[in-house]
């Protein structure tokens with residue numbers, strides 16, 4: 001069963017400017033239809049302003065479609081009576097953690113969501129512990145969030161969403177401000193949530209290396225969905241990607257360059273480990289042939 | 292002509308029970324015409340450091356000299372300093388406040404005393420440099436997407452035509468094309484205006500490509516300083532500091548672990564390719 005489904009989703013931002021009679025409309029999404037199956041790990045890519053965040057906000061009813069429909073587990077997001085169910089099913093983590101942190105102590109911040117959901121106290125603490133450990137912030141449980149660095153705050157915000165045990169989490173560039181190790185930790189956490197707990201993940205990112213970890217990549221351009229496929233199939237279409245303002249990961253660029261120089265590597269390699277393995281195997285065969 | 296930090300340290304909430312050392316004493320120079328990258332884990336003191344560079348944070352000890360003058364001397368004009376040492380914040384939201392993007396980008400140059408017309412000219416040029424076309428001029432900066440906001444914030448500082456440009460995570464949130472264009476523009480600006488650039492970044496790829504010199508911060512200390520080649524040779528030091536190798540370099544390390552006779556000293560895809568081909572030949 002699909003956990004998220006959209007049909008002809010269209011959205012215009014309306015803004016009213018002083019002195020202007022009419023509102024100005026900004027078309028942000030244009031007839032999007034797609035579905036996400038339970039347990040998928042999807043990366044969403046697209047140039048700045050292509051509509052990724054606007055789409056994300058539709059998936060937990062922060063925005064409602066101008067036209068078309070969004071379902072989260074068969075609940076229409078326009079169904080106001082189900083708002084709380086929708087938001088606890090599809091959690092969201094943003095880029096700037098400052099706007100997401102509400103409490104003055106880290107552990108209280110993480111416990112805020114489950115508390116609001118009426119989770120028993122005992123279990124709240126369990127969830128808080130587990131979530132903070134998962135993001136590598138357990139040592140800061142008693143700290144004041146405002147004293148943490150941007151990246152540390154972000155990990156707290158992610159823990160806060162995780163503590164609500166949503167079925168689906170949408171990460172809107174949540175790793176953009178993290179250092180390499182922090183990013184790796186968060187991505188590992190994201191993958192574990194997906195693989196071990198079956199949480200559906202939608203990861204919006206500008207890092208092609210992160211997208212390579214997903215099972216499926218969706219690419220947006222000018223409010224439309226323009227490509228949809230596995231990382232390998234997507235990253236073997238380099239020219240199309242570049243026309244969309246995107247790139248292949250460095251690993252793929254290196255593999256392509258080596259292939260052009262005559263090494264028979266497969267197309268669309270996008271993970272460092274995979275490239276290293278193919279190269280090592282190739283090297284081994286050449287050595288044997290020479291011996 | 293340069294910015295010189297001499298034995299500067301920074302203590303947060305000094306004199307209170309919450310006192311916390313943000314930066315241990317360190318010395319650093321930013322030369323004109325040079326790209327200095329500051330890297331370090333989150334919380335290592337990067338933002339504290341760069342906010343001292345334009346006089347926003349007053350060091351707890353030590354001195355900062357811009358073109359030989361102590362910027363915390365009593366009569367020093369720090370407002371003027373801020374237009375010569377321009378700072379783009381980590382979160383662009385904190386930098387945007389006018390009704391329209393054009394007004395926002397004009398704010399700096401107007402403050403410098405330029406006429407409306409000159410300010411608009413500068414603003415437009417700066418906007419083009421970061422890929423904001425004319426149709427963004429009349430939009431509200433608050434209604435922009437994340438990457439568009441970052442572009443606007445960078446344009447606002449560029450429009451002041453600073454002598455030294457400090458950027459905190461300039462490419463975070465930019466799409467790959469925008470990132471590429473921005474980095475290229477920054478290098479061009481450095482050439483045209485002999486502008487010094489200080490760049491805080493978590494992207495080892497960007498740093499490898501851009502920096503003449505890298506300063507590595509770890510827990511508020513200056514752990515090491517050197518050229519990209521020198522720094523990315525220190526894998527264990529980097530990992531200790533919560534950092535990583537650029538992707539191209541990392542793959543070479545993986546290959547070496549698997550027993551291939553490859554050198555690991557590569558900063559770009561092109562260099563990594565050469566090393567691998569050499570092993571195969």
Ligand SMILES: Nc1ncnc2c1ncn2[C@@H]1O[C@H](COP(=O)(O)OP(=O)(O)OP(=O)(O)O)[C@@H](O)[C@H]1O
Pocket residue numbers: 013014015026027028046047048049050051052053054055433434435436437438439464466
């Ligand atoms: N509040 C708003 N009012 C009016 N227009 C908006 C608003 N927010 C976004 N837009 C516009 O809608 C379009 C889509 O924006 P969105 O934030 O969804 O892009 P995005 O793909 O997330 O971009 P980025 O990669 O920069 O984060 C853009 O053209 C943007 O300028």
Ligand SMILES: [Mg+2]
Pocket residue numbers: 052053054172436437438
């Ligand atoms: Mg966005």
